[in-house]
Amino acid sequence: MIIGIVCYPTFGGSGVVATELGAVLAKKGHKVHFITYNQPVRLDILEENIYYHEVNVHDYPLFQYQPYELALSSKMVDTVLNEGIEILHVHYAIPHAYAAYMAKKILADKGIHIPVVTTLHGTDITLVGRNPSYKPAVTFSINHSDYVTSVSEDLKRETLKFFVVRKDIEVIPNFIDLSLYNNAKRCNRAGLAHEGQKIITHISNFRKVKRIMDVVEIFAKVHETVPSRLVMIGDGPERERAEDKAKDLGVSEDVLFLGKTNEVERILCMSDLFLLPSETESFGLAALEAMAAKVPVISSNAGGLTEVNMHGVTGYTANVGDVKTMAKYATEILTDDAKHAEMSMAAYRQAETFSIDRITPKYEELYERALKNVTPLV
Numbered sequence: 583m584i585i586g587i588v589c590y591p592t593f594g595g596s597g598v599v600a601t602e603l604g605a606v607l608a609k610k611g612h613k614v615h616f617i618t619y620n621q622p623v624r625l626d627i628l629e630e631n632i633y634y635h636e637v638n639v640h641d642y643p644l645f646q647y648q649p650y651e652l653a654l655s656s657k658m659v660d661t662v663l664n665e666g667i668e669i670l671h672v673h674y675a676i677p678h679a680y681a682a683y684m685a686k687k688i689l690a691d692k693g694i695h696i697p698v699v700t701t702l703h704g705t706d707i708t709l710v711g712r713n714p715s716y717k718p719a720v721t722f723s724i725n726h727s728d729y730v731t732s733v734s735e736d737l738k739r740e741t742l743k744f745f746v747v748r749k750d751i752e753v754i755p756n757f758i759d760l761s762l763y764n765n766a767k768r769c770n771r772a773g774l775a776h777e778g779q780k781i782i783t784h785i786s787n788f789r790k791v792k793r794i795m796d797v798v799e800i801f802a803k804v805h806e807t808v809p810s811r812l813v814m815i816g817d818g819p820e821r822e823r824a825e826d827k828a829k830d831l832g833v834s835e836d837v838l839f840l841g842k843t844n845e846v847e848r849i850l851c852m853s854d855l856f857l858l859p860s861e862t863e864s865f866g867l868a869a870l871e872a873m874a875a876k877v878p879v880i881s882s883n884a885g886g887l888t889e890v891n892m893h894g895v896t897g898y899t900a901n902v903g904d905v906k907t908m909a910k911y912a913t914e915i916l917t918d919d920a921k922h923a924e925m926s927m928a929a930y931r932q933a934e935t936f937s938i939d940r941i942t943p944k945y946e947e948l949y950e951r952a953l954k955n956v957t958p959l960v
Contacts, residue, residue: 788818
């Protein structure tokens with residue numbers, strides 16, 4: 583198949599999932615064309631069967647905000663016509679599904695009927711999509727996609743709760759490439775922590791929804807009894823507040839802010855515990871990445887996290903904002919070697935159920951179904 587993938591090129595979960603899906607599809611012999619405004623951070627354009635098409639948005643004084651959706655739709659049309667793309671898979675409803683519909687309409691006028699698969703990832707539904715300014719467009723885009731998937735059962739329920747959806751939503755969960763973690767050796771921990779210290783890790787985009795202050799507070803409580811260091815991976819609007827919080831709590835010397843890095847797998851494979859106390863998560867890809875590295879997880883029980891992190895098995899979950907309980911669970915795991923070993927292996931076994939080798943065929947089957955049932959636009 584010749585597949586067009588539209589995604590955000592950033593470190594966010596939807597972009598990572600789209601990029602890794604495309605990479606695996608390319609290795610299986612499909613031709614995969616990425617259409618976005620920058621090269622995705624994890625995309626290797628030198629790999630066979632992978633192509634990148636940049637969406638250029640020109641700066642005109644007339645526009646206060648440049649019309650990216652128009653440029654994206656036009657680029658989709660051009661790429662379909664020039665590269666023979668057979669199916670478009672767009673990740674994130676806004677603005678990708680909306681732009682895909684416009685591209686489909688333009689192509690229909692040329693006698694080309696191309697199916698569109700839309701994957702909902704989370705904040706495109708739970709935060710942005712509910713905004714009254716966007717809700718009609720999101721609803722329209724979902725209902726006019728040929729097929730719609732969500733990354734968790736929880737996100738499917740949220741979508742059906744807040745939007746009038748006439749389409750069936752299929753759940754195809756996020757996935758993990760286990761080979762990335764099997765090959766990541768537990769190298770020199772001295773670069774992250776002193777001898778005898780436990781390494782606790784958090785990865786996110788440092789937005790308020792990730793409850794970064796809770797991460798620091800949990801660590802401070804654990805730090806009182808467990809020699810440890812907190813490694814913060816990522817960047818965003820809450821970083822400065824988190825740095826100040828660490829200073830206020832007297833733990834700043836043992837909190838390491840690494841910013842955005844491509845060394846996530848290596849760092850996780852040196853970690854002893856992962857924290858994700860988010861206010862909401864449609865899936866919790868960062869938790870799954872930790873579990874693939876055999877790292878137990880302490881998370882909130884919000885959204886789709888309980889579909890990934892199994893309470894008492896792969897780690898523990900607690901109510902959003904319950905810092906005291908999360909710290910208690912973290913201390914329990916870090917001070918009981920037998921329990922830590924047991925949960926580490928359970929975490930890896932859970933990650934295996936989300937292996938990319940198990941999930942990719944679900945998308946291939948969906949693509950084949952979409953190609954057989956193309957609905958021409960009138």
